[in-house]
Amino acid sequence: MLLVQLAFRNLFRNGRRTFLTCLLITSSLVVMILMDGLILGMLGVMVGGITQTLEGEAQIYKSGFRDRFDSTLYLASPESILTVLEEDATLTAYAPRVIVPAVIGSSYNTLGGMVYGVDPEKEIATSRLRQALIEGEYLTNNPRGLLMGRLMAEKLEIGIGDRVVLTASAVDNNELVQGLFRVSGIIEFGPKELDESFVFIPIGAAQALFHLGDGLHQIALRFKDFQDANRSDLALAREIQEEGVEFKGWLALQPSVGAMLEMTSYATLIIGVVLFLFASLGVVNSIFMSIYERLYELAIAKAIGTRPAFIGGLILLEAFALAVISCGIGLPIAFCLMTYFAANGLPLGGTMEFSGVVLPGRLYPELVWYQFVQFPLYVILLTVVAAIYPALFAARIAPARSLQKAL
Amino acid sequence: MSIVIETQNLRRCYGRGVTLVAAVNGISVSIEQGEFTAIIGPSGSGKSTLLNLIGGLDQPDEGRVLLQGQDIAGMTGNAISDFRRDHIGFIFQAYNLIPVLSAHENIEYIMLLQGVPKLNRQARVLEMLGLVGLKGLGHRRPAELSGGQQQRVAVARAMASKPDIILADEPTANLDSKTGAELLDLMRQLNAELGLTFLFSTHDQMIMARAQRLVHIKDGVVEQDEVR
Ligand SMILES: Nc1ncnc2c1ncn2[C@@H]1O[C@H](COP(=O)(O)OP(=O)(O)OP(=O)(O)O)[C@@H](O)[C@H]1O
Numbered sequence: 034m035l036l037v038q039l040a041f042r043n044l045f046r047n048g049r050r051t052f053l054t055c056l057l058i059t060s061s062l063v064v065m066i067l068m069d070g071l072i073l074g075m076l077g078v079m080v081g082g083i084t085q086t087l088e089g090e091a092q093i094y095k096s097g098f099r100d101r102f103d104s105t106l107y108l109a110s111p112e113s114i115l116t117v118l119e120e121d122a123t124l125t126a127y128a129p130r131v132i133v134p135a136v137i138g139s140s141y142n143t144l145g146g147m148v149y150g151v152d153p154e155k156e157i158a159t160s161r162l163r164q165a166l167i168e169g170e171y172l173t174n175n176p177r178g179l180l181m182g183r184l185m186a187e188k189l190e191i192g193i194g195d196r197v198v199l200t201a202s203a204v205d206n207n208e209l210v211q212g213l214f215r216v217s218g219i220i221e222f223g224p225k226e227l228d229e230s231f232v233f234i235p236i237g238a239a240q241a242l243f244h245l246g247d248g249l250h251q252i253a254l255r256f257k258d259f260q261d262a263n264r265s266d267l268a269l270a271r272e273i274q275e276e277g278v279e280f281k282g283w284l285a286l287q288p289s290v291g292a293m294l295e296m297t298s299y300a301t302l303i304i305g306v307v308l309f310l311f312a313s314l315g316v317v318n319s320i321f322m323s324i325y326e327r328l329y330e331l332a333i334a335k336a337i338g339t340r341p342a343f344i345g346g347l348i349l350l351e352a353f354a355l356a357v358i359s360c361g362i363g364l365p366i367a368f369c370l371m372t373y374f375a376a377n378g379l380p381l382g383g384t385m386e387f388s389g390v391v392l393p394g395r396l397y398p399e400l401v402w403y404q405f406v407q408f409p410l411y412v413i414l415l416t417v418v419a420a421i422y423p424a425l426f427a428a429r430i431a432p433a434r435s436l437q438k439a440l
Numbered sequence: 441m442s443i444v445i446e447t448q449n450l451r452r453c454y455g456r457g458v459t460l461v462a463a464v465n466g467i468s469v470s471i472e473q474g475e476f477t478a479i480i481g482p483s484g485s486g487k488s489t490l491l492n493l494i495g496g497l498d499q500p501d502e503g504r505v506l507l508q509g510q511d512i513a514g515m516t517g518n519a520i521s522d523f524r525r526d527h528i529g530f531i532f533q534a535y536n537l538i539p540v541l542s543a544h545e546n547i548e549y550i551m552l553l554q555g556v557p558k559l560n561r562q563a564r565v566l567e568m569l570g571l572v573g574l575k576g577l578g579h580r581r582p583a584e585l586s587g588g589q590q591q592r593v594a595v596a597r598a599m600a601s602k603p604d605i606i607l608a609d610e611p612t613a614n615l616d617s618k619t620g621a622e623l624l625d626l627m628r629q630l631n632a633e634l635g636l637t638f639l640f641s642t643h644d645q646m647i648m649a650r651a652q653r654l655v656h657i658k659d660g661v662v663e664q665d666e667v668r
Pocket residue numbers: 434437454455461462463481482483484485486487488489490643
């Protein structure tokens with residue numbers, strides 16, 4: 034095809050300009066893909082920071098429990114629910130918990146806090162409890178073992194092996210109960226409110242101490258695909274449906290996270306639009322330069338009988354080819370960078386805490402297919418759209434005037 | 441003999457108000473089939489303007505341009521493009537060719553626009569290259585050809601579309617006098633042998649000497665029309 038042939042030869046005519054314009058389009062594409070990957074990675078860390086630290090990706094609890102952590106609202110006979118969880122294929126792990134507010138005392142000081150009765154084995158796959166251990170030993174089957182947050186230990190001025198007394202009201206008759214434990218390990222999750230107010234004891238000891246029997250306050254869940262937790266048509270949620278039992282995914286548990294996700298995707302969109310707007314301006318400029326350079330020959334072509342649409346089409350085709358070439362260069366580059374950073378992480382220069390989540394020192398971008406399919410299509414489309422105005426200009430060249438002017 | 445192109449009281453003004461210049465101020469000429477006509481006159485006399493009007497590159501303010509009786513003034517868009525493609529051959533002063541296309545492709549280009557089938561095109565390109573004495577140079581890009589050779593390719597392209605008339609605005613202005621004379625001799629020869637109608641402008645005495653008919657214009661009006 035004549036048009037295609039002309040377009041390509043014209044592109045390779047001013048190699049440097051074509052190269053620079055390609056560079057502009059290519060780098061916009063690469064930046065866009067990287068940015069999207071990093072934002073997805075960061076969201077993953079933030080969502081993961083919340084769901085994986087302790088909360089889980091979904092929770093099952095007695096209606097009303099989460100409102101005020103009222104320990105009298107508990108699942109009295111959770112066996113049937115646990116059987117369902119045990120057999121569910123969408124889950125990777127679950128952890129039953131007893132959660133009771135208590136006064137935590139050492140020989141020097143007392144503090145208000147939360148006592149978590151946990152199954153040490155099940156927590157390993159569900160939360161970061163085990164990883165959070167910075168000193169001493171993880172919970173064993175020793176019923177007197179206790180894990181304490183670092184900040185709380187500092188305030189209570191105690192360390193490994195020291196005695197701790199837990200005082201709380203029993204869930205059945207509101208009478209005060211007390212238990213004696215020994216600090217077996219110090220933990221540090223990162224977020225301050227976790228590290229200064231939580232202690233963890235074996236679930237059996239907690240159930241006995243607070244008169245719960247087999248009762249549970251909460252079951253935290255981990256899914257194979259964390260997005261499953263928010264699905265409204267989840268089979269699991271239906272199966273455990275029972276009077277007074279709540280099932281909530283992380284979006285429902287943490288509405289602020291949902292708002293943050295929404296805001297972030299909005300911000301990505303705006304940055305993307307701005308980025309491509311600048312790139313488009315560059316493209317328009319470069320196309321206009323190429324038209325002005327060829328004004329005389331375009332005028333000749335028009336004079337000898339080339340239709341306006343052909344000239345306009347030529348300019349659009351040149352832009353299209355430019356965009357396709359740029360994407361052809363940009364995609365492998367973006368892919369290499371993404372796979373490299375996905376494997377090695379992008380150093381952020383130190384950890385930071387952001388809305389209750391500790392961001393690690395390295396960020397791992399997330400590679401998603403749409404970045405390599407949709408983004409290039411947008412880029413090509415935008416480049417061609419940007420070329421419409423120059424194309425119209427070229428199509429409207431008045432041969433007599435341009436020939437006269439150019440000589 | 442039949443009239444190919446005729447202008448009737450053609451007027452074209454530039455500027456407005458006090459700066460209004462009538463570049464072409466009521467010109468009526470008829471060009472007959474097979475004529476070899478030169479439009480001559482001093483610089484600024486309106487030669488280019490007249491040729492542009494005749495070739496449909498510019499619109500007159502008044503008057504008509506009739507190609508075989510059909511008025512072309514007022515044609516727009518694709519109609520005027522197609523009219524130029526099919527009825528007029530153009531040779532400009534210089535840089536007539538599309539730089540990214542070879543001589544062969546430049547000649548072929550106009551036939552591609554006309555939709556001539558490939559085999560006919562190839563044959564005709566070779567024939568045209570032969571006629572202008574550039575056999576074997578078809579693969580060269582314009583940059584690889586001398587100024588005179590480029591103008592010959594332009595002549596070949598102008599003929600290729602089988603136009604009714606070939607318009608040439610100072611085709612020799614960018615050539616040395618010897619090369620210019622050779623180009624004119626070639627055009628004259630094509631005119632004599634193939635009966636092609638040429639209308640060209642010049643202010644070169646030596647070029648004028650080769651014309652069969654001279655239309656003298658000055659300040660946008662015909663001063664003298666001599667057939668020799
Ligand atoms: N685009 C324009 N705008 C304003 N005036 C113009 C324009 N083009 C031509 N003119 C004027 O019209 C008149 C005729 O110009 P034209 O180019 O037709 O002359 P010419 O005979 O071809 O001259 P030359 O031999 O120098 O090429 C001149 O006075 C010129 O200044």
